[in-house]
Amino acid sequence: MPKAQLLLVEDDSALAELVRWHFEREEFDVRHTGDGEEALLMARERAPDLVLLDWMLENLSGIEVCRQLRKTDNTANVPIIMLTARGEEDDRIRGLEIGADDYVTKPFSPRELVARAKAVLRRVRPALAGESLRFGDVEMDTVAHKVRRGGKQVPLGPTEYRLLKHFLEYPGHVFSRERLLDSVWGHDSDIEIRTVDVHIRRLRKALNEGFDSDIIRTVRSAGYSLDQDAV
CATH class of the missing domain: 1.10.10.10 (Winged helix-like DNA-binding domain superfamily/Winged helix DNA-binding domain)
Known part of the structure; x- marks a missing residue:
């Protein structure tokens, strides 16, 4: 079974390493960047199966990255989970309206994040989430x-x-x-x-x-x- 391709967009390096470790342990192929512009380039070069996207990024916000991914043909249907410290209802609704598939508020359990990611993949690409x-x-x-x-x-x-x-x-x-x-x-x-x-x-x-x-x-x-x- 092919590994699910994960694009992790998170500018907190310590958190990114923790998330990467948990996903690689679950047989995901993880690419990481902390830059929104670079994330768009990476996604266009090779469309991932799932994007974990931090809301608060420098230069280009996670919301704008999400919007751009949804406007690009090869990433328009890629599931996106937003990672953010913003817990207000209006922010969650805004993220979902822009095109995010799920929303995880920091601090979060990495194991729960993996479970949420697998649940999203099961809904959209069941073969990638396991047989x-x-x-x-x-x-x-x-x-x-x-x-x-x-x-x-x-x-x-x-x-x-x-x-x-x-x-x-x-x-x-x-x-x-x-x-x-x-x-x-x-x-x-x-x-x-x-x-x-x-x-x-x-x-x-x-x-x-x-x-x-x-x-x-x-x-x-x-x-x-x-x-x-x-x-």
């Missing part, structure tokens, strides 16, 4: 479209597969029925909200057959989550 998703004893091969629990293959229908994939990408997160309907069935879906419950029951039945623990937790008045404590 499998795991949670406890559940493993999903996203290339072969196969699911196993405890080494035993679990037969799933297409909708149950998409539901489980969504949960595996965001373990521990509680999703409302409305959110699941939007994420799994799509914005324009005419599916009724109770249909979510039907497919959750089917997914549970398939995953739990032959096992004592139920890894899908029902959160009263909130929705469902993939529960770490239940594994």
Whole structure:
């Protein structure tokens, strides 16, 4: 599997080295610059698979770099995660409106940043984020479209597969029925909200057959989550 190409644009050299180390440990190919103009040149010479972009850069701001990347054909669709000390809502919204895909406020955990980066890659370029998703004893091969629990293959229908994939990408997160309907069935879906419950029951039945623990937790008045404590 080819390494994901990461362009890190960060002018804090100590932080950049820390981030580089964590991403290279996860088999990313990392190029780094602390200069916005140079970042644009590097991206034009070889389009990365993902950009980690500091908001506060000298000469050319991260926001302007993001804007320019979005206007250039070979980088228009490259996912961008903004790194910034700015935590105000207006700033986050501005970054997302300019074209950033995600937003991480400093100080941050490098491990969390790697996880966020992989989540973005899974959404846009799943092959680069790895061939499998795991949670406890559940493993999903996203290339072969196969699911196993405890080494035993679990037969799933297409909708149950998409539901489980969504949960595996965001373990521990509680999703409302409305959110699941939007994420799994799509914005324009005419599916009724109770249909979510039907497919959750089917997914549970398939995953739990032959096992004592139920890894899908029902959160009263909130929705469902993939529960770490239940594994």
